[in-house]
Amino acid sequence: MIPFLIELLKIAFLLQLIFAFASLCTWFERKASALIQNRVGANRAGVYLKSDNFFLKPFIPVLKFLGILGVVNTLFCDAVKAIFKEDFVPSHTSRFLHTLAPFASVVPIFMAFAVIPFAPDFVIGTHLIRPQVAQISVGILFVFAMTALAVYGVMLAGWSSDNKFSLLGALRASAQMISYEIAMGTIFVTMILSYATLDLYKMVELQIDGVWGVVNQPLSFLLLFIVGMAETKRGPFDLPESESELVAGYFTEYSGMKFLLFWLGEFAEIALFSMILTILFLGGWHLPGVSFATNSLLGTIVGHFVLVLKTAFLCLVQITLRWTLPRFRYDQLMRVGWNVVLPISLVNLFLTAVVKVFF
Amino acid sequence: MLNVIVFCGLSLLALTGALGVVVFKNPVNAAFSLILSLLAVAALFASLQTDFLAIAQVIVYAGAIMVMVLFVIMLLNIRSLPTRKVNAFLMSVGAALTSLTFVSPLIYLLFVDFEGAPAKITRQEFGSAEAIGTRLFTEYLVAFESATLLLLAALVAAGMITRRVKAGIELDSQLGN
Numbered sequence: 001m002i003p004f005l006i007e008l009l010k011i012a013f014l015l016q017l018i019f020a021f022a023s024l025c026t027w028f029e030r031k032a033s034a035l036i037q038n039r040v041g042a043n044r045a046g047v048y049l050k051s052d053n054f055f056l057k058p059f060i061p062v063l064k065f066l067g068i069l070g071v072v073n074t075l076f077c078d079a080v081k082a083i084f085k086e087d088f089v090p091s092h093t094s095r096f097l098h099t100l101a102p103f104a105s106v107v108p109i110f111m112a113f114a115v116i117p118f119a120p121d122f123v124i125g126t127h128l129i130r131p132q133v134a135q136i137s138v139g140i141l142f143v144f145a146m147t148a149l150a151v152y153g154v155m156l157a158g159w160s161s162d163n164k165f166s167l168l169g170a171l172r173a174s175a176q177m178i179s180y181e182i183a184m185g186t187i188f189v190t191m192i193l194s195y196a197t198l199d200l201y202k203m204v205e206l207q208i209d210g211v212w213g214v215v216n217q218p219l220s221f222l223l224l225f226i227v228g229m230a231e232t233k234r235g236p237f238d239l240p241e242s243e244s245e246l247v248a249g250y251f252t253e254y255s256g257m258k259f260l261l262f263w264l265g266e267f268a269e270i271a272l273f274s275m276i277l278t279i280l281f282l283g284g285w286h287l288p289g290v291s292f293a294t295n296s297l298l299g300t301i302v303g304h305f306v307l308v309l310k311t312a313f314l315c316l317v318q319i320t321l322r323w324t325l326p327r328f329r330y331d332q333l334m335r336v337g338w339n340v341v342l343p344i345s346l347v348n349l350f351l352t353a354v355v356k357v358f359f
Numbered sequence: 360m361l362n363v364i365v366f367c368g369l370s371l372l373a374l375t376g377a378l379g380v381v382v383f384k385n386p387v388n389a390a391f392s393l394i395l396s397l398l399a400v401a402a403l404f405a406s407l408q409t410d411f412l413a414i415a416q417v418i419v420y421a422g423a424i425m426v427m428v429l430f431v432i433m434l435l436n437i438r439s440l441p442t443r444k445v446n447a448f449l450m451s452v453g454a455a456l457t458s459l460t461f462v463s464p465l466i467y468l469l470f471v472d473f474e475g476a477p478a479k480i481t482r483q484e485f486g487s488a489e490a491i492g493t494r495l496f497t498e499y500l501v502a503f504e505s506a507t508l509l510l511l512a513a514l515v516a517a518g519m520i521t522r523r524v525k526a527g528i529e530l531d532s533q534l535g536n
Binding site for chain 1: 414415423426429430
């Protein structure tokens with residue numbers, strides 16, 4: 001019974017982590033884009049709150065402060081707006097497939113988080129707990145498989161919308177995701193070769209004992225960062241939803257909570273790639289120069305926050321890049337994927353293998 | 360007990376998906392039921408503790424091949440199969456013969472005595488990445504390398520087909536680029 005409860009608690013904790021990252025990204029997307037574009041951004045909701053209620057009163061200044069930062073707008077107003085919007089489904093199309101699409105694009109991303117270790121092991125009573133929902137031996141391949149499944153949501157959305165813009169957006173998105181997936185697989189193989197394990201937890205342990213992955217494999221880090229941005233269909237790679245050409249791409253015909261689900265999936269994917277980068281290259285929960293007793297609770301808590309801070313930093317870098325760089329043209333995007341990123345990652349894989357064998 | 364329930368549920372899901380492929384008139388629905396079936400088979404592998412096989416099934420079949428199938432369906436924009444007049448009798452005879460071919464091994468299996476067989480896979484390494492990798496690069500090295508050659512040839516062929524050259528004239532120059 002207790003092991004079962006521990007698993008449930010892990011899942012609940014992981015879910016709140018995903019939602020926290022998604023909210024953080026949403027907030028930063030709105031506020032940082034405003035700062036970058038020399039606007040003010042959301043700063044009204046929550047500022048004019050008044051209450052004489054004994055229990056609410058102490059929170060009013062906090063809410064006002066969060067309101068000025070735009071947090072209230074992001075967390076509360078956006079969600080309420082989306083819930084009360086009309087849920088539009090185009091005629092001439094399967095209502096079931098149209099509804100399935102946003103879920104099909106969110107669920108694989110959430111599932112990929114299952115193999116991610118988010119803190120070092122710790123002991124409570126007699127239970128040794130590993131903060132990782134699914135402790136399978138081939139963790140990194142599971143991430144790859146799940147990101148491969150995320151294509152279906154996009155394709156389904158574009159096809160079931162029965163709309164030229166949506167279909168074009170979906171074709172662009174899926175072609176882009178498949179193209180960059182190959183480079184992603186090559187980089188994953190390079191890292192598997194470099195660590196000689198498929199287990200994400202062991203990879204972090206190896207980095208704590210040795211050096212961070214980014215020192216050994218700086219090129220892989222850069223390539224995976226680029227591929228991650230292309231896989232999330234963001235930044236300079238947001239061709240599938242380029243508003244000047246395709247209205248909004250594959251989610252043109254979506255509104256309300258379904259539209260929000262696509263965005264949740266996108267932000268969760270940003271967090272996923274940032275976490276993968278942190279675990280593969282930035283030492284996971286390793287804080288250089290600081291060490292704790294093995295399996296101590298303090299080590300776990302500090303380690304978790306170190307991991308979260310590193311991940312959040314990478315998320316923010318991605319969003320900043322998205323609002324800074326101009327969009328590629330579609331043929332340029334494909335050329336970058338096939339003629340630049342893939343050959344470099346293949347050469348990188350070959351060199352890693354040579355180094356592994358001869359040194 | 361739980362194992363049996365999980366096994367039955369997943370098998371049922373796989374069979375439902377397989378049935379959907381045949382029953383659905385809309386090709387997109389059929390493709391998605393095939394994906395459901397393939398994922399259920401992957402989950403069956405996972406329930407047998409063979410993580411690597413399960414994930415290989417997802418990556419190769421559900422993740423790669425089915426995407427290509429869907430691409431073709433979406434690009435050609437096949438709406439649904441036209442309903443044709445068919446000879447119902449001949450069709451049912453053909454269907455019965457075909458299904459008998461595939462069902463007869465299963466019927467044979469019903470009469471096999473599994474008394475001595477192990478109830479579950481006891482060897483830990485069965486289906487793991489290490490076991491499969493070791494087998495591929497020792498016992499089946501020649502077959503594995505020939506398969507890679509075949510794939511390479513297919514890749515080169517695909518590259519040649521998609522090159523924009525037709526009868527010695529660059530298509531680009533025809534279009535005036």
